Amino acid sequence: MDKIKGVKFSKNMAKILIPLLIAVAIGAIWYLKSSNKTPIVIDDNHSFDLYVTDSLDIEKLKAYGLPIMIDFGADTCIPCTEMAPVLKQLNQELRGKVIIKFVDVWKYQSLAEGYPISVIPTQIFFDKDGKPYTPKDPEASQMQMYSSKDTKEHAFTTHEGGMTKEQILSVFKEMGVE
Template sequence: MNYKDNKTKFVLKFIVPLLIIGVIAGIFILKSSEQKLVADTNDEFALEATSIDLKQLKSYGLPIVIDFGADSCVPCKEMAPVLKKLNKEMQGKAIIKFVDVWKNKNAADNFPVDLIPTQFYFDKDGNPFVPKDPEAMQMMMYSTKDTNKHIYTAHQGGMTEAQLRAVLKEMGVE
C-alpha cells in the first residue's frame, strides 16, 4: 500500500463520518432554534397575561377576548377550563387572554372593570365588537362621554363555553 491509498482510507473511515455527524448536528441545532422561535412567538398567544398591550393584540387581525378575573374567584375558577380550552382550540383564529387582577393590580387600569370576571371583546379589525343583540348577550356597550364613540363591549360575570362560543361565532370565528 502506498501513501495515497492510506490517505484515502483515512478520509473514508474518519473524515467522512465526522462530516456527516457534523451536518446532522448542525441540522439538529438549526431545527431546535426554529422551534424555540416558534415557541417564543406563541407565548404572545398564551392564555395567561400579566398585562394587556391592546395595540399589539389588535395588530394580529384576529378577534380578541380578554377576561379579567382572579384565580381565587369562584366564577373565574368555573370559567378557567373553558378559557383554557378555547385558547388552545382557537390558536390562529382568535386571541383569548386571562389576566388575574388580584395578582396584577394595575393590569385593568385602562378598562372599566367593576367586578370580576369581566370580559372585553374586539373584532378582527381591532374595534369593539358590536353584537346583533347586546341585551340578549348581556353585553354592556361603553362610549366616551364627549364624542359618544364606542370604545368597549363587555360582559360582566361568568360565561359558559356555549355562551363564549356563541359570541366568538358572531365575531366570525368558526
C-alpha cells in the first residue's frame, strides 16, 4: 500500500478514484465551455468571410447566435462601391460579434432568390436570435419590414440604398452589439 500525506491508498481504491477524477475534469470542462457563450470560435469554413460566392446558408449563419447583415449589391454599382470599404472594415472589426456578408447580385443572381430585393444596394438584418431585426423606429432608420403572405409573420427587415458606417453601427448597437 502507498501512503500519500498520511492517507493509505490501495490499488483497488486507485482504480476507482482515477476514472472518477477524469470524469469530474471532463464534466468541468464541458460545463465551462457550454456556460460561456463568448468568445465565439470563428471556424475555418468561411462563415465569417465577407464575400459570398457559392452559397448563402442563412440557417447556418443564424445558428451562431449573432446579429447578421447581408448586403445585396454589385461590384459595379456606385453606392455599393462606396459601401465596400465600410463593410470590409466592419467585418474585420466586429468579427465574432456580428456576421456581415456581401452578395454581388449581378454575378450571383441565384443567391438573392427569396429575398425582397428591388434595388441595390439592399441590406437585410437579422437579430442574434435569427429573427428579422425589428427597429425601434423603422421610419427614422429608413427600414422596410416585410411579412410572409401566408402566415403574416415578420419575415424580413431591409434598408434600401447605401449606408454609412455610423448607420450600420447604430443598427448593430440597437441589436445589443457593443
